[in-house]
Amino acid sequence: MPRLLIKRFFRSFKENFARHFAQILLVFAVVTVIVSLERTAFTIIDGRQNNKDFERIEDGQFTTLFPIPDDEISKLCEEYNVQIQENFGVDVQSENKIYRIFRQRENIDVQVFFEGTLPDSDYQAVIEQNYAYKYNISCGDSIDIGDNTYTVCGIASLPDYVHSTEHMNDICATADRFLWVIVTDSEFEKYYCDNRYTPEYTYAYRLSSKDDLVNFSHAVYDMKIDDSHLINADESLREYISSMQNGENGSMPNVLQFIEREDNRRMDIELKYAFIYKSAGFSVGILLIAMLAFIFAVVTRNEIHNDHNVIGSLYALGVSKRTIISFYIFPGVIVSFLGGIIGLTVGFLPEITDISMRAFHGVNSFPYYELSNPLVLYLYSLVMPPIVNFAVNYIVLNRSLSHSALSLIRGTYESKKVFNIKLKTNNFIRRFKLRHLIEERGSIITFVCVLSSLIILMLGLSTNAMIKNNVSSTIENTNYKYLCTLKYPAKDLATSGEKIFIKNVKSEYGENNIIFSLVGIPENSKFYSAKPDNDTDSAVAGKALASKFNLKKGSKLTFCEGVAEKEFSVIITDIVDSNSNMELYMHIDCVREMFDCSSSFYNTVLFSDEPDIDDSLIYSKTKTEDILNNISLMKRAVTPFMWFSYISSILIFIAALYLIVSTMIDSTSIGISLIHVLGYDHFEAHRMYISPISYSVIAALIFAIPVSKIISSGLCRYVFSKFATGMFFELPIEDYVIVFLSALAIFFFILLLLLQKVKRIDTSLALKCRE
């Protein structure tokens, strides 16, 4: 019997080449995409695991206002059995670019080279890989940083700068204008001691046990402020230190930030996405293959309906249902297997994996790991499609074959339930069309197919909408021109700007923590429309934050800062328009009170024009364009995903609709033939049988478009759960109209192709089946 099945498959393949080819193409497309994505995910996960002894990634980091004395560091290390490394960085601005200068890492967050080595001399530097890729820089080329010229001796990545952003809260890596550079220790000292630059005193730590974290963080927070180790303190800093030592600036601690590795937005982003791709990819792949299997099964079921008398005769001869079902399932299983083999082969091509790997590397900076070849992907590609196909086909076809031999021979097996709906129209053709539409089972299958492909399309459109909406909300709602974060808030800063207090806080979002800005604003703020009460229990949420956390008026939001155990809860009193940044607004005095700062404390100044404060006081200056640039970079990061969704959805839509409409036409062929026998012409037959198919597709589109939008928005929320940005997925009405009209155009094109088939139906078919 297996020999017969194989022979039958090859003949069936030849006879229905277009159909089987479309089926193979669909399975191939799904498997290729899933395999390349999954292989990328496995490569990253395995690569990170294999590299862990070399990279020695931090458990967290903290940033201080002043460097901690060496003896304090030793004491901390000894007492809490922790390893601490200075990852000090000095920002040098040159030609609109920011170069963050580091010395080489030895124990924690060790650099991994793509090419080259560490610098041997003070004229050499190692640069970040994404920047090198973007500007086509390789070893031996030179870069200018300020007045100095360096020869690039290495291109590398750093585990704490995977998401290589200037500020930790930046949404997207900014390889266009920011890069880190590693120079020799002696060269680093020059920058470190230069009064023009203010170093960022960041320490990376590795704990022996996670249990020590809380005590260790308390010890770090409790350290006394001491400026004795400041090498390059300018006048404003000295003034600030003096005010703090005199208690004028409240009890502001030395620690600016203390975070764990999982809260560090610069770290592990590629790993987090790899895990999402790994789990979501597998499930989406199985769903897509099951959907395809369902379409194949519907086509096969139609074949069974056509062969009912043959099947009945074979039953009468004693052939078992198992044998018959294997006859019909086998082609689908083989087609899935072939699609799987080709998909696996193509998906494993380094060039294909490189496309998805490049999508990761385009926005993240991490080593090029050796490509993984996980066994599970071979099983997934070669075993899953045939098994899913078998299972789905078995479920769908089993019923069609579970009839008695006699009923199949007679063709009386189909006891289709007739909906006795009273139709008001007296026009026969119109009544017939309506009845046909109501009775057409294909309508439900069409809806399922249209819905599935539209969900994939809507994922891309929703992503695009999110970016567009974030751009427009940023343009509309960013009322300041400059947002300047101060290095050291001076006591009496004479400025025309609006003084605010911004604090990064975090809140749980599913399994992750999302960091957002708690913005302390004065009453009657010039730049924010929020009017928060002077009350530590209430706050106003920006639209972006509200959309992320599904906040409404009266909702409760709980958040905390750093690893501190202290939690804050506020009731949302209002939701206001905001830019794409996630912001929670409170009265500035309340924020000061919550974080034990003096009544005059602030750390940020907003300007509607050029800042009127000394540049040396400014730690970072954010322009509206920077926010927009951030969003456009995010768009670049998700563009491959959007194109994948557009192309795959269109392919699935075309193939699925072709198969379904073709099946619907096949199932009506005897009816059409009979209508011709009764004297109806082609045009009337077309109106009676083909128009209902068009109506069912139109109806499927009308229902599927909004349903797919709702589902895809939910999926997008999950996919972008780690992005700290507004979740605005609303599409303009024109987009829905375009989707509807495009889908309709594709359908009518398919119908035009298939009408050739209808034209070939003549009276002979009905006459042949007269028995």
Next chain:
Amino acid sequence: MFLTITNLQKYYGQADNKQLVLNNISATVDEGNICVIMGPSGSGKSTLLHCIGGLERFDSGSICVDSVELSNLSDKKLAAYRRNALGFVFQFYNLIPNLTVAENVDVCKYLAPSPLDRDELLSFLVLEDKKNCFPNTLSGGEQQRCAIARALIKKPKLLLCDEPTGALDSKTSYEILSLIEKVNKEYGTTILIVTHNSAIKPMAHKIITIKDGAVSESYMNSERISACALENI
């Protein structure tokens, strides 16, 4: 007796709408005989054949084929009975379109523990030249011969033919009937032919006529003539 039918009753429909289609039918057929069941359309002859073939259940009475009582058999056992003891030939040949003649026959070859030699059978049915042809390239007579080969390959004890010549012209019909007779002689297969074509009567060992669901006539044909001679009558 190879086949014994006793007081067979069969109804269609339920409750108030019950219709008696087989009314107290009793008949016997000897092993190795050809029995023709005749009657006008709607008389119940096909229903009787289906009951004997285990394709339909009956309401009362009994059918005993080669000492197997069908009324007691479960669906599974009925399927096994069809598999082991029966061959079916239908009016419309019902061959699998994308399998060749030889492969269509092979579909049933796997069902029997010791099937006939396929090539010998095809040669016997004058199909050896057509064994690699697909059904749509064959004439009606050739397709029916292929259907007979498919039914015979598993060496059935009882061959049930439902209007085997119904879709054929008279010349081809006689060819098929000759072949059925040849099968009967060569393999000793008991054959039941349901037909409304009275011209077949002379080739049968026994003729049963059914009218309105009941046996109106049943007799042994003492003046039986060969099927190949029928054409000349």
